[in-house]
Amino acid sequence: MxxxxxxxxxxxxxxxxxxxxxxxxxxxxxxxxxxxxxxxxxxxxxxxxSIDSFPLMAVPFFILAGDLMGHGGISRRLLDVGDIFFGRFTGGLALVAVATCMFFAAISGSGPATVAAIGGVLFPAMAKRGYDQRFSVGLVASAGCIGVIIPPSIPMVIYATSSGTSVSSMFLAGIIPGLLIGAVLMAVAFLISKKQGFHGSPRRYTGREAFHIFWDAKWALLVPVIILGGIYGGVFTPTEAAAVAVVYGLFVGLFIYRDLKLRDVYKVFAHSALTTATIMIIVGAATVFGRVLAIEGIPAMLANNIMSITQNTILVLLLINLLLLLIGCFMETLAAIIILTPILLPVVTKLGVDPVHFGILMIVNLAIGMVTPPLGMNLFVGSRVGRISLEGASRGALPFLFAMIALLVVLTYVPQISLLLGGLGE
Incomplete structure (x- = not known):
């Protein structure tokens, strides 16, 4: 009862x-x-x-760092760099969008923040070059999923806290899957662009122009090097890295690029505080919900029921993937991780699945949920920034959604992809 x-x-x-x-x-x-x-x-x-945890302190810092860098001109300079490499190809701006989302993912740790930062700059430019708005919003909303897969990642911090795995191991494990998702999205965007006739930019950069753009963007390009290099170099922990990212983003935005004005700092801090408060309420309440489940013995009961149906690892992982994809349509990512980790992790570990590999599967599944209605947060943010209907954004995201699900199957049954680097953090 x-x-x-x-x-x-x-x-x-x-x-x-x-x-x-x-x-x-x-x-x-x-x-x-x-x-x-x-x-x-x-x-x-x-x-x-439930929120009295040192690793969880990274969450508000990464949120604030992402907001500061989004307002501080970093996203615009990353787009300029991407245009040098991909702008001239068929669907050039679409390829730039994915590449920039991948790079910004190594800064923000948040899918919606990535969509807002990149979409706000890119959507008007894509519209001027004749790109269909539904395609543009669907692409950026899908590429925003990489924001929680390539480290740093807020959901990875939550999973590591819930499962007892290493944050550094999770961060390392997310690099290759994130890059693969980006590559698949770029391939799909190229094919659609070729079919729809979305041409690249006629502009060709001279060596001097390219050098100037790179030199101007050097402070933006250094962000992942400082954050991830500091973590894996043993200079600081992921939580300390998040605090360093805040100081760096504030300094670069105010005093180097000067796109961030003093009068805007309060708004950025206030927005980050509201976002953090919302997330922490969800984390705290979801933890209580999970503890009630544990008191009732539901995780153990569910694990036994699944094992009684089948002990075939392939079938169990298939059922779990279907469950997570369905839950991702209706439940916020962080709440789903906190509630489902203690339920599902014992099941897969009994079958010999590595907790780090399972964490990547869970996060990729729930990241896909960010572009599936009715709760898809990336779609909401993208449709609002791109000023189109949620239905239009959903239709634009469909081909990218199918591509990500296909890659999810590969990630599920080839654990070496996640563990190639993930094992180094243990």
Whole structure:
């Protein structure tokens, strides 16, 4: 009965558009109250203890760093660099969009932040060159998924905290899958551009012009080197790297590029604070929800039920992928990770699946959920920035969505792709 109250009330609250963090908290409170499982103060205590974690301190810093760099002119300079390499090819701006999203992913750690930063600069330019707006928004929304796969990644920090794996291992494991997703999206964008007649830019850069653009963008290009090089070089932890990224982004935006004005700093800090507060409420409430599940023994029961159906690793991973793709359509990424990790991780580890590999599968699945309605956050951000309907953005994203699902199958059954670098962080 407690489980019925927990899940039933949660589904009802979501159906009436209650914010997911509030829905998780209310459902947990009702289940705890009905079952009398623990003291009434347990909910309040758990909300505090669940976010009292050193790795989780990286989340607000990465959010703020991404906002500062998005407003500080870094995204625009990255686009200029991308145009040198890809602008002249068929669908040049589409290729630039994906390449820049991949590079910005190594800065922000957030899918929606990547879409907002790149789309705000790129959509008007693509419209001027005759690109279909649905194609443009669908492409950038899909490429924004790379923002949570290529490190640093906020969902990876959450998964590492929930599963007890190393943040550094997760970051390393995400590099190759992220690059592969970017390559696949570029291939699909090229084919569509060729079919639709989206031509490249006629401009050809001289060596001097290219050098000037690279020199102007050097501070932007150094960001991933500082963040990831510092982490893997043992100079600082991922949490400390996030704080360094904030200071670096603030300094470059204010004093070097000067695109970030003092009057805008407050707005950037306020926006980051609101985003952080929303995420932390979801993290805290989802942790309580997960602890209620653990008290009820649901993870162990579900694991036993799955193992009783089949112990074939291929079938189990296929079922889990389908489950995660479905959940990604309806549940926020961070909440899904916190709730599902303690349920699904014991199942796959019994079958010999590496926790780091499973973490990549979970994050890629839920990243794909960012471009699947009705909850797809990247689609919402992209449609708002590109000023088109959510339906139009969804239709534009379909070919890229299918391509990412196809690559997900490859990542699932070829664990070496994730573990080639992921094993180095252990």
């Amino acid at each position: 407690v489980s019925l109250i927990l899940f039933g009330l949660f589904v009802v609250l979501l159906a009436v558009n209650v914010p997911i963090g509030v829905a998780l908290g209310l459902a947990s409170m009702a289940a705890l109250g009905y079952g009398g499982l623990v003291d009434s103060s347990y909910l309040a205590q758990s909300l505090v203890t």
